[in-house]
Amino acid sequence: MQHIRSLCAAAVFTISSPVPATADALLTDVTLVDVATGTLTEGQDVLIEGATIAAIGPDVTAPDSVPRLDGGGRYLIPGLWDSHVHVFSTPTEPDTALALYLLNGVTGIRDMGGLWPFAAQKALQARIESGDVLGPRLVLSGAWVDAAPGSWPGMFLADTPDEARAVVDRIAQQGWAAVKSYSMLDQRTYLALAEAATKAGLPLVGHIPERVALKTAISAGQDGMEHFGRVTMACATAEERMLDDLRRAMDAGADQQAILAVMAKRNRIILETWDQQLCDETLAQMAEAGLHVSPTLVVADFYTGTLPAPDAPRMKMIPAETRDAWTQPDFRLDAMTDELRSLAQDSIALDRRTFAMAHAAGVPILASSDASFANPYLFHGFSLLDELDLYVAAGLSPREALFTATVAPPRFFGIADQDGTLAAGHRADLALVDANPLQDLRTLRNPYAVVAGGRLLDRAALDGLRDDLLAAGR
Template structure:
């Protein structure tokens, strides 16, 4: 049986506090600061980190009684964010997920829904913030709202506008960071959900429901949409017809298999009826509305069968129970027809083409992976780096890809102490790299050091965390 890693994480924390981090401040010397927003490089800099924040930046800082990290000319970037993850799908998932994020330079994550009670999610969030557990900063946006009976266990269920109002009241009182809409909401309930969220000052994020047009979601003021597939669908001249087909079937009491079949038929329709001018128009509307998109393009690898070998390091870092579950038949793959499989590569190619168009149009992007033990072959930490590489292959520069993971997320979350800049007064979530990431993202795979909440994890510590994961079973 896999032993709990929370004890291991706490042990590492103790080493940091008692051993290498014996003072409240750390001096990082001789680094090149990377301004991801502008592309500017400033070399020969030193940073003083105190109480979890950047206190001072200068070419030389005289500070006594502090710990020193020699940057040795390395490149310092803001810590990475994964804006769509699920770390609460099993009782012990954070034990593995938290160190996986850190060894990949991910110092912030937004959880989008899980099986843990909310008070337990908040307890973990508080322990991370207090420094009791070393892990990425955690945003809790998983208050997902769906129609009965719910697509996943533990969802809020709303079938009427009155249901939506009551649920948003509860979400607000419990202290969630956002309201998350889900796939099966009907349009009237969805619009009521959007109105109620706005009245409470909560962002509305999540899926565009399968019976709601993307244009309707834009007009309703949805702040963030999860996943990318609804955008190519909105670029089809048959979007209205596809929506009507599902609405009619569900009004007639169609069973789940029929609903899935109708949704599956959309891929072929989209490929036949995709329209470039229509796409430019809808992307322009999204840009004007500042509708942020968490694309999770890496999810396509699961459907294409682009899975790592069983002996790949990232596979060996997972609990055996997770690998066993991933090896069983999956309902999502079983729902794929021969036609869907034949169209899969073309559908993925269209998604990535439209993604390039979206970026060029100015649609704000939040780098995201959908990593979860419940989603086979989507890996905490590793899949975020895979996602960024997909962005580059779709036409973004390395700097533009990094922007989606360092600058865009904290600004969208409206964090008081983070905005993607390395400057005094900002939270000390940073990654030290061997090479300039603006020349290529491969250097992200092996950070020299990760600084999270002001705590320094040097390469030796990161390697120790890696070894613990490999030996955990």
Template sequence: MDSFQSEYGFPGATASVAMPDGRVISVASGLADQESGALMTPETRMLAASIGKTFVAMTALSLEDEGALSRAGLVSDYLADRDWFARLPNSDTMTFGDLLRHGAGLPDHVHLETFQAEMATRMSSGTAALTPEEAIAFVLSAETLFDAGSGWAYTDTGYLLLGLVIEEASGRPYYDLVSDRFLAPLSLTATAPSNTPSIPGLAVGYVAEDNPFGLPARTMDDAGNLVWDPAMEWTGGGLVSTAHDLAMWGHKLFNGDAMEAPYLDRLLDNIPVSPDAPDIQYGAGIAIYNETARGPVYGHGGWIPGYVSSLRHYADHGVTIAFQINTDVGIADDSTDLVPALEAALADLAIEIAQSSAREETLLRDVQIIDIASGDITQGQSVLIRDGTIAEIGTEITAPEAVQVDGGGRYLIPGLWDSHVHIFSSATEPETALPLYLINGITGIRDMGALWPIADQQAMQRQIETGDMLGPRLILAGAWVDASPGSWPGIFLADTPDDARTVVGQIESEGWAAVKSYSMLDQATYATLADAAADAGLPLIGHIPERVSLEAAIDAGQSGMEHFGRIPMACSTEEQRMLDDLRRVIAEGGDQAAVFEVMAARNAIILDSWDADLCAGILRDMAEADLHVSPTLVVANFYLGNWPDDDTPQMRMIPSAVRDAWGEPDFRMEAMTNEVRALAEDSIALDRRTFAMAHAGSALP
């Protein structure tokens, strides 16, 4: 990418390749803002322009699955009541399928001089964007290019009509549909509607001085807002994205994984773009190149003032490429070969990587395999790994072409998971923590609450996935929700059931993996939080709020519970009294000290009233509900002061600055009363007794 940037002189670009196994590798080059010197990064967003047509087409196909519309259906069935519709070319004969494939015989308003003049006027004056119907008006009463269904002519106008039909057929806004059906389910977290001049994380776009729209060369003002309103594109494209998201989308789309219902035959149902080029066709929102040096290619390009994007899938090789460039200089007028040259270079690189990966074999010799179910150890084994999968296990395996690794009689185990971590608690913690997890055999972690913005966490998650950073697989589950004022910076706050639904909507839109309940939610808000999480398809995990019983949490459908302390409390015959005492203090306006006092008193009550039979029933209910528990019992060492010595093996790789920080004041330690400290060892012993009871199986159905 750097060599292309140097040769062609564009400001900046991002590029991503998706491998056959779904891995995405992303890079960036150059500048996102030439004036400020801000660097382009893989997370930098740009307008995706007409690549958005692939999302429009898939939204239409998803509605066809539901019977809401049909490709064979007439457009007039949906729009004939509009007072302008009869003035459209082929208004009586064009079908929904014609619009999908650009076969309706409509002109393209974008390239009409009258439209470009209107655009220039609106852009220079800051006037609001044209509505879809105002844009369509530029082709009313125009000459028909050909009879509907008998030819091909690319037209953004047709895709604006598609948008109107989609909304008429579904009764919902298009952007809501595409978000609910594709952006959120496929975790395309950087992709969003480009329906406002203010778009976070957007690179500055640059255009030629003599561009037909009268735009300044720099299309963004000093406040970071576009000087024109991209909302006018709508279903002609209408999305902002990253190369990473586009590559991931292409991988899902062209492998048949973008939605559950089968669709590839309809996506690829096509018409030729020209009698002179019979091997180039257009399907449902996608271009198809059947005969290329690299085999069949599917995809779409995108141009909008200041931005150029490309998405290409190479079917014979299972690889997908995407790139975005923050200028259209030399590209809009076809005076440079940058786009096809970059497409070819990225395709060849992706194919080479895929072929190399497919050939890769690794043979681990002389290892002891541990069966994690039985604990049995089998010595003197060899393990052949092919294409990232264990292909063979035995004592005599011959693989001369494989990379040979002598295990030296060491143990081989599956990768471990740590399901409760907080690695984003400081700016430098990941660089210390991530390698330590791998060194200790932990290949997956679930982060349960962070001080970093979600976009920064997702950026690191992508770097790990692509191999640009060493670290365990990362699940971002730390969208914690608590009552005001909240225990940590950046926590989501919900004091009412309405707040809970709003917060879950935000959590879903930001791309979190779960909703995490926290300690001080009231019962009504918690119950709504559980319902909203279920509606959003997100698991509810986290703390059992201090005013909610464990049985109520089970009934609410909480699927994951963090920490073990609430289980011994539920095993107490006095659980209800403890809940009522706290509810009363909070209802009476008790301050933090009063709340902590009531909660601290629970330890003695639990020790006096813990009941084994009651506990067996609670554990049985948890097992039947499949309530996963991350006990975090090791945290007890923190409260008891059982610190490892500095010269113990597990401490040697931890920087001294981190160890020193562990001794700094902590609000949790400061909140511990003398009574709590005196009871701490007994309370922790009861936690461990209850934990052992669960694992002994005595409570299982």
């Protein structure tokens, strides 16, 4: 990781648009999908000017010079969002990642931490916004704050409340979209971080630190939490005992291996002490507080070995050096004990049961995958669609699952020109699919066309993206 960081520090932007794309377009005869209400409006035309939807209606006109795409009655939805990704873990990762997102209809991503300097991340974000680089809209929320020495290279570090307050000042000055708490913060430092983020007007998102109870995070005003396991843990009557076990170990100076050993015991305890009534109470508190959750349920596939075949198209689109790195020993798998493996399916089932309860209780969900070259077998674009399928398997309707990837994210991020609806004046980030996605999400797997920042990629252009990725992955 240190080697990767040194390369990123010297990275120079050479990314260019991988396929031709038009700045204006008229989509004719499309069926508008209102994901928020579940209604359909047939026979509509959509005029795109620059990066914006200029007009919507049954008979929209445009100059003959404007390219047209006959929708043939197909279904137009807001482009998808993946609310937890990492696209800056290698010097050239965006070259692959941005194209993979568009290929899968993902037109917005929230990056949650990387190894590139922040100035370089901002530069790429600006080039996407200006149309100089073709890619999904980028929200930079990766100002992750951890206790020393940090779980990953390049983190902000804070071991005291004063250091937490100073770190938030730096994050605010640099212009990050949020403050991200991380796993090893102690409670006093975490609470100071939360208070400072509120004063700075920045949302607090990220991990619930491993020594902090979920209800403490709710009281502290955490706005968004990453990964779902801590929700299930908060539904266990032994949550405080598990936290105390780790507090004692860390207070005694435990090393990483000892810390992981303490945490490895949690799955059995959670399975044995999970309580329905406590869970209902906890989820109600989360919903009332508006604590958004980015579940990343798809991450479990890595730990259970549910992996794509080596010749799967998604594998072939990944650079060869990344595929090779994914076959090497991984510290996360090394920390898996025989007991954890034996409990894995029961633990996953309980997470998904608790997830369905959370949705039913009104806990806001942000579809998310944790895709990154640093996270083996979590794929930019593809894994977001896998995640949505898991939501449906857990009991959500296709519309409810789609809501978590279209409507909920831009509203949570406070994006002025997007709210997950299709309307004149909104940014033109769209996906056109063959079938009604409110009935079946499989149609998302092969979009007929994608519009990213007003730039139209028809099926031929998307096929060109796919072919270029396959060629680059050889």
